[in-house]
Amino acid sequence: MTETLPGTPGPTLKRIFDDLGPVEQSTVSLHLLGGTSAERLALILRRHGHKVSASTIRTYRRSLRQEQV
Numbered sequence: 001m002t003e004t005l006p007g008t009p010g011p012t013l014k015r016i017f018d019d020l021g022p023v024e025q026s027t028v029s030l031h032l033l034g035g036t037s038a039e040r041l042a043l044i045l046r047r048h049g050h051k052v053s054a055s056t057i058r059t060y061r062r063s064l065r066q067e068q069v
Helices: 011-019 022-032 039-046 054-069
Strands: none
Touching: 011 022, 011 054, 022 039, 022 054, 039 054
């Protein structure tokens, strides 16, 4: 079963997440929703062929925080 990201991820994060297998989705979820810096996570994803910026990750995280308010 594949996971889904909470909230409304933008098209870049959604595409990357949907392209991953279940194990990778779980790992990325932990880092995306956890304390891993956006810069580090973006670097790791880019090293594995997924073009994403730290800004995209920060924007997604900000939207999740705003939804919780």
